[in-house]
Amino acid sequence: MTTTTTTAKRVFNFSPGPATLPEVVLRQAAEEMLDWHGSGMSVMEMSHRGKEYIAIQAEAEKLLRELLGVPASYKVLFLQGGAIGQNAIVPMNLLRGHAGIDFVDTGEWSLKSIKEAKKYAQVHIVASSAADGYTHVPARERWQLDPDAAYVHICSNETIGGVQYHFTPDTGQVPLVADMSSDFMSRPVDVKRYGLIYAGAQKNVGPAGVTIVIVREDLVGQALPITPSAFDYKVQAEADSMYNTPPTYAIYIVGLVLRWMQAQGGLAAIEARNREKAALLYKHLDSTSFFFNPVALADRSLMNVPFKLKVPSLDEAFLKGADERGLVQLKGHRSVGGMRASLYNALPLSAVAALVDYMKDFEARHGG
Numbered sequence: 001m002t003t004t005t006t007t008a009k010r011v012f013n014f015s016p017g018p019a020t021l022p023e024v025v026l027r028q029a030a031e032e033m034l035d036w037h038g039s040g041m042s043v044m045e046m047s048h049r050g051k052e053y054i055a056i057q058a059e060a061e062k063l064l065r066e067l068l069g070v071p072a073s074y075k076v077l078f079l080q081g082g083a084i085g086q087n088a089i090v091p092m093n094l095l096r097g098h099a100g101i102d103f104v105d106t107g108e109w110s111l112k113s114i115k116e117a118k119k120y121a122q123v124h125i126v127a128s129s130a131a132d133g134y135t136h137v138p139a140r141e142r143w144q145l146d147p148d149a150a151y152v153h154i155c156s157n158e159t160i161g162g163v164q165y166h167f168t169p170d171t172g173q174v175p176l177v178a179d180m181s182s183d184f185m186s187r188p189v190d191v192k193r194y195g196l197i198y199a200g201a202q203k204n205v206g207p208a209g210v211t212i213v214i215v216r217e218d219l220v221g222q223a224l225p226i227t228p229s230a231f232d233y234k235v236q237a238e239a240d241s242m243y244n245t246p247p248t249y250a251i252y253i254v255g256l257v258l259r260w261m262q263a264q265g266g267l268a269a270i271e272a273r274n275r276e277k278a279a280l281l282y283k284h285l286d287s288t289s290f291f292f293n294p295v296a297l298a299d300r301s302l303m304n305v306p307f308k309l310k311v312p313s314l315d316e317a318f319l320k321g322a323d324e325r326g327l328v329q330l331k332g333h334r335s336v337g338g339m340r341a342s343l344y345n346a347l348p349l350s351a352v353a354a355l356v357d358y359m360k361d362f363e364a365r366h367g368g
């Protein structure tokens with residue numbers, strides 16, 4: 001048998017998601033593709049009821065609980081349907097007889113959650129940075145919270161706008177719910193401050209196809225009668241996320257990524273590296289007027305850095321030159337334009353250094 005991965009030519013991939021994964025994880029998956037640990041099967045071919053797969057999923061959950069410090073009073077669920085699916089599934093499960101949900105609106109992903117929740121509940125936008133072009137997180141003191149709301153929903157990192165919470169808002173007795181899709185497992189989080197955390201895996205912890213939900217036990221068990229059984233947290237919690245067939249291969253890869261994260265020193269070490277990467281890019285953006293990032297300093301994202309050229313007509317040349325250097329997926333979201341560099345866990349510091357070098361070169365050739 002021959003392996004084909006040893007000479008792979010890899011680019012620096014700044015994709016916002018699905019995103020770059022640790023090369024060692026991809027190599028291990030390739031090695032185990034045909035015969036997982038002497039089972040004679042690929043993980044893709046295993047029954048989810050078999051002892052091999054059950055061990056794989058249990059290991060992924062154990063690592064996740066250890067790395068993030070998930071208290072025993074929280075359920076960890078591996079579901080399908082993406083974070084966008086959760087925009088409906090969370091209200092169905094968490095309304096619990098309440099009429100309304102409070103939302104903080106910090107950008108495109110907040111708006112998607114708001115729009116979907118309106119199908120199931122009264123929605124109150126308690127604070128919004130829309131009037132400022134979504135360039136900051138509204139200060140907690142300005143949120144007009146309803147003490148009777150089912151929960152308060154935030155998006156901890158706006159993947160498109162590049163705005164991130166660098167504080168955990170206090171919502172009193174009302175549970176805090178966070179869409180953490182694009183900063184999940186990128187830094188330590190005090191899970192007990194949240195009622196529920198959800199995230200698609202495809203930014204920081206694996207491939208597309210699995211959605212991770214971490215939910216406080218006492219919030220589970222009062223889903224609306226219309227809730228599909230496969231999306232009823234209680235049903236899935238009681239079945240260890242195997243009420244229906246879970247996305248087995250995606251969960252296996254998540255397990256490998258989590259093991260890699262552990263080897264990196266855990267979340268504090270990963271956060272330190274993420275800060276170093278982001279600082280390198282922001283420092284350069286702030287050192288020149290040729291490029292700029294519009295986000296308030298205190299709320300800048302460590303994960304997604306949107307930036308623009310002073311002269312937008314150079315965008316295409318910038319992106320083409322980047323591609324030629326193996327710096328790919330830097331095009332900004334269509335709603336924002338310009339560029340966006342996503343700096344997820346698996347992106348190495350050397351990728352950011354290469355990007356900054358290229359930006360300097362490009363400016364020298366086209367700038368002032």
Ligand SMILES: *Cc1c(COP(=O)(O)O)cnc(C)c1O
Binds near residue numbers: 155179
């Ligand atoms: C990527 C992303 C989503 C969408 O996730 P899907 O898996 O496509 O449903 C939702 N919210 C945020 C913050 C994201 O970054």
